Amino acid sequence: MTKVERSSTAEAVLGILDLNGGMSGYEVRKFMEESTANFWSESFGQIYPTLKKLLDDGLIKTEETDGGGHPAKKKYRVTDAGAARLQEWLTIPARARVPRNEFLLKLFFGGLAQPKEMRAQVEAWKTVAETDLLRDEPLLKELQMKFGKGPGRPIDYPPLPYWLMTLRYGIAEAKMTVKWCNETLAELKKLDDDYVKRGV
Amino acid sequence: MTKVERSSTAEAVLGILDLNGGMSGYEVRKFMEESTANFWSESFGQIYPTLKKLLDDGLIKTEETDGGGHPAKKKYRVTDAGAARLQEWLTIPARARVPRNEFLLKLFFGGLAQPKEMRAQVEAWKTVAETDLLRDEPLLKELQMKFGKGPGRPIDYPPLPYWLMTLRYGIAEAKMTVKWCNETLAELKKLDDDYVKRGV
């Protein structure tokens, strides 16, 4: 009867557009990959239809292209109605959906495989977290430098404090994951030893 | 051209059935809610069609119902082919998909709202993590007691070590979240003070 279960794709696009003034669909995606990749991403197959819908609903408007350049590059900007919609959405409590984690599912069934298989899975997972850290920790420092309260503070980008919060979340998560992986690998080693002992 | 992107619903059901012998669709779901709820869950709308497909593919077989009792209660058990399929799947490295986190998305756009709105969001998020801890920490202790190496070790449930690993992951994640929420709330408070000061 009632709709329920709406996704937040429209708001994600609207928000990026609001933060960064006039952007094309391509640029929205690129910005997401550089900033929200740890917790939100959209494919072009979602972005372009979403832009069309936002336009139809009057939440964004087109801007003139810069004439020369790439084919049919369209730029969008949020309208007052769009900004209002966004602000309203920000006050609604976020829904907590359990994300599916295929790695943890495999580990849960680990007793059905040989311990060394699971060690390989955990090692791979650890590598992913370490790679994230290698990208996010330098990024945090870079952004903090731009923002820094110190004397040479070059630019003032208001959304930055919030960007940093989400970035710190990603870093804390990755660190926690690496730590847990190490503990889990030690335990798997023990199980493996027991397994071999029993096997022989 | 190629299929790609398969989901792991079939393997999740197959794995639960393998761990716990004969189970009905309803029991599979119940077990998931008690054990994998932090990282995997399936709706009945997925489970029943999946069981049918696994049966068609010869990966599970039906067991006799216990006659009396509930209407048409069917029990399933994995076949040798099913166990082989599951073991093969366990050796394939888990795909790392970025889960969407609506809460972090809202926080990322926090500069577009009033600081106190975002504080409410973070408080709510913290409560979710605390609730998880309240459920998972006692569960961990309970399971460890059953498993315990000590003298009175009551039962030997082989998959338990792996269950504990995933449970410890959930606990570590929730603790990390609570800690991050506290730090973030402190920073939002500062931003809020600045906001009020500038506003007046």
Place this chain on the structure above:
DNA sequence: ACACACATGTAATTGGTTACATGATTTC
């Protein structure tokens, strides 16, 4: 008598990725 947990299944709808289709500009 009513509610709640048990129990199975299908249909409608929504959400999302990947593949396809096309073409310009820049860089090596």
Place this chain on the structure above:
DNA sequence: GAAATCATGTAACCAATTACATGTGTGT
């Protein structure tokens, strides 16, 4: 002149939730 990146869009397909439909057993 080849490859990578920029750029927009549609179609096919897959995955998943929610709502619907139906009925039994148990506890209060």
